[in-house]
Amino acid sequence: MHSTTSDMRLGPLADPQLFNEPLDLGNGATDALLGYYRSMLKIRLAEEVVADLYVAGEVRCPCHLGIGQEAVAVGVSSALRPTDRVYGGHRSHSHYLAVGGNPAAMIAEIFGKGTGASAGMGGSMHLYAPEVGFHGSVPIVGATIPIAAGAALAAKMDGRGDVAVAYFGDGACEEGILHETLNMASVMRLPVLFVAENNLYSSHLDIKLRQPLDSVARFARANGVEAELVDGNDVVEVARAAERLVRASREGRGPGFIEAVTFRWRGHVGPNEDIDVGVRRSPDELAAWKGRDPIGRLRSALINAKRVAPDSFTLIEEEIRTELRDAVEAARAAPYPPEAALLDMVYANGGQTS
Amino acid sequence: MSSVAYCDAIRQGFGFVMESDPKCLAIGQGLWSPWYVGRSMDGLDRRFGKERVIDTPVSEGATTGIAVGAALHGYKPIVIHPRMDFMILATDQIVNQAAKWRHMLGGHCSPAMVIRGIVNRGGEQGAQHSQALHSWYAHIPGLRVVMPATPTDARDLLIAATQSPDPVLYIDDRWLYEWEEEMAPAADVDLESVGGxxxxxxxxxxxxxxxxxxxxxxxxxxxxxxxxxxxxxxxxxxxxxxxxxxxxxxxxxxxxxxxxxxxxxxxxxxxxxxxxxxxxxxxxxxxxxxxxxxxxxxxxxxxxxxxxxxxxxxxxxxxxxxxxxxxxx
Incomplete structure (x- = not known):
């Protein structure tokens, strides 16, 4: 693990010229590593499909893509079970897919179709798959952080060792609700894992222009919550940190916090890379971060170690592409929600009729 | 039948719902204190335990969000905001979250919970210790808003709110706390059967x-x-x-x-x-x-x-x- 320097900066982790070599696989089992690879590639390709649909004009709902950040969700999810409770934000395709959310239901949801994950009522920013532990995502920044803590309170009262996960970004760390929740989760010893995806930008604005120090794990430590700073583009390292902190939560030792340093390859919203006037992202910085590709680094490591034959990767990719192609076809053909859904879903027994 | 004051009727409502539903929790500021919410919750922490009657840090937003989360996982939280003016700090969780989750997640889930906001005004308390903000919240689809006038309703609308499958904002007014009336024994109440x-x-x-x-x-x-x-x-x-x-x-x-x-x-x-x-x-x-x-x-x-x-x-x-x-x- 990485330790922040005493002044709570990310230091070398924020430098995209570093940490771009193949991953250190340690003694990780090949099956598990290949599972990470498959999961990350599925997320990458699904988001590329969404981006292409957006460019083609088939999809209009705002989509916040996390291409380049796949290792965080996949690493964290490796420590979870379906009875855990995962909550996300506006950029949560990866969080949903990594626990096993159905890609076809996600794509249908983005199309606004009745077969979608949220019956076509939510779109990209409102995904839902409780059967695999994904209990919802919303775009109000930081809003699901206390909700995940409440899910953790319920888990604690249920007494079956389940945990909750709150995913959020470095921007959400500027919301008061994070600090309130860290304090309460700590004092109430709630089994919740806070996962900060620090991708160094909130919308268009560099973290250096928003915070005096660039490591957000400092907020966890200030509230007595154990924190780990990891290379968010190293799925093995993320998985190891998640496994340790989740185990502690399951055993009643309260909350944990992971700060995963990563980078999104696309803009804040939509398919473009957003290297524009007014956006502090340079082409050089983006190119360097693409060299720290979480998928490429795992793939190189598996090939170098002769753990996996190169044609296995081709096969995996073909399987995923077929699944996604079918998902898009099904979404195109699916019906929109009925107009009655407008009122029917307001209250448990329908909407206002007077 | 005996005569019961409005604030004691609220406490009786809490007693009824917490007795009949072991998943019902009360959470908010001042719940272990005798003076925050008048007599309306006196002794509930001793009766039901501090795990179910939870006094919280000064964090209206996180407290309400935690209640939303607990509600999404089978619990029935009643969040208490001892003064409605401060509840404004929890408005995102009430308006954007509790009220909207059912609709925007396709009807698959609902944070069925109660948010209790108390109107506490007069006595030279001033602009931020006085507000009755029901008109704001009643604007929001997905949120039910109830305001009991009588002691019987103070008890029964709390029961109805807690038994509702939807999020309900229950607003009581401290100027009514000493209003007394005779009440029949408490029973289950279907909120949708209640009207003007x-x-x-x-x-x-x-x-x-x-x-x-x-x-x-x-x-x-x-x-x-x-x-x-x-x-x-x-x-x-x-x-x-x-x-x-x-x-x-x-x-x-x-x-x-x-x-x-x-x-x-x-x-x-x-x-x-x-x-x-x-x-x-x-x-x-x-x-x-x-x-x-x-x-x-x-x-x-x-x-x-x-x-x-x-x-x-x-x-x-x-x-x-x-x-x-x-x-x-």
């Missing part, structure tokens, strides 16, 4: 409102009686979704309406009462233009004479009603 109710019958004018405004209307009705004017008093009880049936029935009979509300006029509940009465009646059913009594369009003052000028009284309500009746007779 006629509290007093008369012919000349309809006085309509909710919560403390009903008390004002009943006191005003006594005054009006001495002027030979009898009135209907309609207690709306539920602000959202609003059921205007009882109000419209009454207005069709009296042909006159005075809406009374303890919040401001602009985009407020009193205006909603007038609009929904007008929408459900014919012009020839009216004998006079409807009118409303609300707060002046100003924050609450502290100074004693200004405060006296600020809040409507039974006298000012009676005067306004008499004015409508006289002009149209």
């Amino acid at each position: 109710v006629l509290r007093r019958e008369g012919d000349a004018i309809t006085l309509a409102g909710a919560s403390y405004s009903v008390k004002l209307a009943l006191d005003a009705a006594e005054i009006l009686q001495t002027h030979g004017v009898t009135c209907d008093v309609v207690d709306m009880r539920i602000l959202n979704p609003l059921d205007p049936a009882a109000l419209r029935r009454s207005v069709r009979k009296t042909g006159r309406l005075l809406a009374i509300d303890g919040s401001w006029s602009n985009c407020g509940f009193a205006g909603e009462l007038i609009a929904s009465a007008v929408e459900g009646t014919r012009p020839d059913e009216w004998r006079a233009m409807p009118s409303r009594v609300t707060l002046p369009h100003a924050p609450a003052p502290t100074s004693k004479p200004l405060e006296a000028a600020y809040y409507p009284t039974a006298d000012s309500v009676a005067a306004a009603a008499l004015d409508i009746v006289k002009k149209s007779t």
Whole structure:
């Protein structure tokens, strides 16, 4: 693990010229590593499909893509079970897919179709798959952080060792609700894992222009919550940190916090890379971060170690592409929600009729 | 039957729901203190344990969000905001989250929970210790908003709110805490079966409102009686979704309406009462233009004479009603 320097900066982790070599696989089992690879590639390709649909004009709902950040969700999810409770934000395709959310239901949801994950009522920013532990995502920044803590309170009262996960970004760390929740989760010893995806930008604005120090794990430590700073583009390292902190939560030792340093390859919203006037992202910085590709680094490591034959990767990719192609076809053909859904879903027994 | 005060009736409601539903929790600031919420929750922590009656840090937003999360996983939290002014800090969780999750997640889930906001004003407490913000929240689809006026409703609407499959904002008013009445034993209550109710019958004018405004209307009705004017008093009880049936029935009979509300006029509940009465009646059913009594369009003052000028009284309500009746007779 990485330790922040005493002044709570990310230091070398924020430098995209570093940490771009193949991953250190340690003694990780090949099956598990290949599972990470498959999961990350599925997320990458699904988001590329969404981006292409957006460019083609088939999809209009705002989509916040996390291409380049796949290792965080996949690493964290490796420590979870379906009875855990995962909550996300506006950029949560990866969080949903990594626990096993159905890609076809996600794509249908983005199309606004009745077969979608949220019956076509939510779109990209409102995904839902409780059967695999994904209990919802919303775009109000930081809003699901206390909700995940409440899910953790319920888990604690249920007494079956389940945990909750709150995913959020470095921007959400500027919301008061994070600090309130860290304090309460700590004092109430709630089994919740806070996962900060620090991708160094909130919308268009560099973290250096928003915070005096660039490591957000400092907020966890200030509230007595154990924190780990990891290379968010190293799925093995993320998985190891998640496994340790989740185990502690399951055993009643309260909350944990992971700060995963990563980078999104696309803009804040939509398919473009957003290297524009007014956006502090340079082409050089983006190119360097693409060299720290979480998928490429795992793939190189598996090939170098002769753990996996190169044609296995081709096969995996073909399987995923077929699944996604079918998902898009099904979404195109699916019906929109009925107009009655407008009122029917307001209250448990329908909407206002007077 | 014995006589029970409004605040004790609230406590009885808590006792009933926490006794009958082991998943019911109470969470909020001051719940282990005898002085935060009057007598309305006294001793509940000792009766049900500090795991189910949870006193919290000074974090309205996170506390309410934690309740939303617990509700999404099978618990029935009642979040207590001892003063509604501070509940504004939890508005994202109430308006954006609790009220919307069912709809925006395709009807698959609902944070069925109760948010209790207490109106606590007067006594020179000033602009941020006085507000009745029900009109804001009643604007929001997905949130049910209830305001009990009587001790029985204080207990029964809390029970109904807790047993509802939807998020419910329950607003009680400390000016009603010592109002006593005899109550039948507590029982389950289906919130959707509760609508507006006629509290007093008369012919000349309809006085309509909710919560403390009903008390004002009943006191005003006594005054009006001495002027030979009898009135209907309609207690709306539920602000959202609003059921205007009882109000419209009454207005069709009296042909006159005075809406009374303890919040401001602009985009407020009193205006909603007038609009929904007008929408459900014919012009020839009216004998006079409807009118409303609300707060002046100003924050609450502290100074004693200004405060006296600020809040409507039974006298000012009676005067306004008499004015409508006289002009149209």
